[in-house]
Amino acid sequence: MAFAQLTFRESLRDIEVCLQALGSKAYHLGFRGRVTRSTLADANNDRDWRIWRDFANLLIEQARRLYAGDELEFQFKNAAYALDSTTITLCLTLFPWARYQSQKRAVKLHTQLDLRGSIPSFALISQGKMADVNFLDEIILEAGALYVMDRGYFDFGRFFRFTLHGAFFVTRLKAKILYRRVQIFSRDKHTAVRCDAAIMPLSRTARKSYPHRLRLIEYYDSEKARTFLFITNNFLLSAQTIADIYRSRWRIELFFKWIKQHLRIKAFFGTSENAVKTQIWIALAVYALIAILKKQLSLSHSMHSVIQVLSLCSTEKIPILQAFSNTLDEQFQADDSKQLNLFDILTGH
Secondary structure: OHHHHHHOOOOHHHHHHHHHHHOHHHHHOOOOOOOOHHHHHHHHHHOOOHHHHHHHHHHHHHHHHHHOOOOOOOOOOOOEEEEEEEEEEEOOOOOOOOEEEOOEEEEEEEEEEEOOOOEEEEEEEEEOOOOHHHHHHOOOOOOOOEEEOOHHHOOHHHHHHHHHOOOEEEEEOOOOOOEEEEEEEEEOOOOOEEEEEEEEEOOHHHHHHOOOOEEEEEEEEOOOOEEEEEEEOOOOOOHHHHHHHHHOOHHHHHHHHHHHHHOOOOOOOOOOHHHHHHHHHHHHHHHHHHHHHHHHOOOOOOHHHHHHHHHHHOOOOOOHHHHHOOHHHHHOOOOOOOOOOHHHOOOOO
16 A cells, blocks of 8 residues: 555556566565455455554654754744644545535544644544544643644634643634733834734633633734734744744645645545545555655655655665665766767758
8 A cells, every 4th residue: 555655556456457567576575475456455444544543653753753853934942733634525425434514525634743844743534524623622732832723723712721731822813703902012003013912802701711811913914915813822932933833834734735646645445434544544654754764864855756756666676775866867978878869860861
């Protein structure tokens, strides 16, 4: 299944034919017998997807250790995470178990992305109907860590859980939330940070759910000509840093875009819930492997370039670093090359 992710296979038959075509190379890759699509189908249906979840988590922990020293786009010493989800649409008739809407079927990949290295530190695969805000009940909060999320996760009761655990959150204020300013730290209509203030919600239910003060930052983005209202429980970082933190949330959007474009998580090799979750977790394991490879070999290549090279060289019996070297460029520039040059041929005779 990892071979299918790296080489962009489209079906179980596709995997079977390609592995048979490899011949002796398949044995070198660890295949000790013929791989048939019926065997793969049975494994997808019967082998518990949690095996691949645990394996992916081991690789994720290794990748996070490698990227732990990377700098963030903003000034913050502790761990920083972005929370979001992506919906993977499925066929109504083939995936009846994946409830989403009356005429649609889908699953959601909820992700907590470590902003150092863009590594998914925690992931959850749910049915499409699960609300994003419920993902906050599944994550384990770290004291001193920072979590940035969009307005889909807005909930005063769950925000108070962040404060009780000593964690920080940054999100945008919902339009219908009423509040009053209890203290104004700064106000200037001529700067990007228009207002920085402490607020309390007016709703009695909201005050009961979150009895402490919150910080509201009114920020004007001149590039988009829009005003954003950020809300956080962190009163120590500068207002500009809070705005930079929210801007970094788009890295999780780039992560979802990358795995959907370069890994196989939109078309599935099986229709059961076990098969779908197996394929997604193996895709995350492959992503972690590519991130580990890039860091350990100190490659300057992009993640896209790495997976493209691996797709061609995954069956070759060469040191993996050689696949990313430029020695072949020098070889082809030799003066004694016997390759016919098309432009040296005389024409018109």
